[in-house]
Amino acid sequence: MFRVQKLLSQVSLSTPTVGITRALASGASKYSTKPTLAKVSDKVKAERTGVKKAPKSKAVEKETEAVVKPAKKEKNKAKAPTKSELIENKLNSKKALLKVPPSRAPTAYNLFLSTANKEFRGNSTAYDLGTVSRAVAQKWKTLSESEKQKYQQMSDQERARVSEEVRAWWSTVDRSQVELENRRRRRINAASSSPGAAAGRAKLPLLVDPFAPKRPKPAFMVFFAEKRDGLEGSPTEKAQAAGAQWKALTEDQKKHYYEIAQDHADQYKKDAERYKARFA
Structure with a gap:
């Protein structure tokens, strides 16, 4: 009042x-x-409302700091491809996965052809390949055996060198990569033979170790190898004649060839185990 x-x-x-x-x-x-709640301390607010303010934990303080000071955005990193994706990329590659050394050495005639071509062509860049090839072939026929022997010796040396390089390559190459390259070639060959593919494309040969044990011959092939020289005609005709003779044999007569084939199979099994042990 x-x-x-x-x-x-x-x-x-x-x-x-x-x-x-x-x-x-x-x-x-x-x-x-x-007084209003906005002008009083937190302690007075707690006394009047009955609600105590919980103290901030360290985790909450860190989260608050993170909100106030946002962290720098990380740069977008490219996702690393998986193992299956890497293999698939290799299988779809147009380039060979391995650099394979040449396995064939030039023959004596090839070496002579290379040398004679240069002589017939001379310094001229315009020449008929067919005419030059026929002239070289005719000259090869006129060479004596001693003259041809020189090129044969050169061919033998090249064959030994190539064989050594191929053997060294197959002894050090990663066999898993060889199998992967063969899978790539099989895929290309399958695509080239599919409907709608371009015609005339030669199939890629698979990589085969020439020093691996040879698979054993079956009984008929043992028989055919024995009779081949005594048969006449082309290779196909010889095979057909041998087939007819094989069918005419009795089981007792065939038994001899089956035993030889079994011996070859046993030897192949031993050789194959030793061969695989080299790369285990």
């Missing part, structure tokens, strides 16, 4: 009614004994 009287004493009689109302309101808020 005393406070209201004090406010009224400060307001003149000439003050409008609205002004008096505003003065009383401002004075009331000025002298109010009930």
Whole structure:
């Protein structure tokens, strides 16, 4: 009551009614004994509301700092291909996975042809290949055996060198890569023989170790190898004649060839085990 009287004493009689109302309101808020929650401390808020503020944990503080200071964005890293994806890429490659050394050495005639071609062509870049080839073939026929022997010796040396290089390559090459390259070649060969593929494309030969044990011959092939020289005609005709003779044999007569074939099979099994043990 005393406070209201004090406010009224400060307001003149000439003050409008609205002004008096505003003065009383401002004075009331000025002298109010009930402070707002925004102007009191957290401790007072907890006492009045009954809810205590939980202290911030270190994890919450770190999360808050992370929100305030966002971490730098990591650069987008390319996803590493899986093992199966790498293999698939190799199988679809147009280039060979291995550099295979040549396995064939030039013959005596090939060496003579290479030398004679240069003599017939001379310094001229315009020449008929067919004419030169026929002239070289005719000259080869006129050579004596001693003259041909020189080229034969050169061919033998080249064959020995090539054989040594091939043997060294097969002894050090990764066999898993050889199998992968053969899978790639099989896929290419299958695609070239599929409907709609371009015609005339030669199939890629598979890589085969020439020093691996040879597979044993079956009984008929043993018989055919024995009779081949005594048969006449082309290789196909010889095979057909041997087939007819084989069918005419009795089981007792065939038994001899079956035993030889079995011996070859046993020997092949031993050789194959030793061969595989080299790369185990």
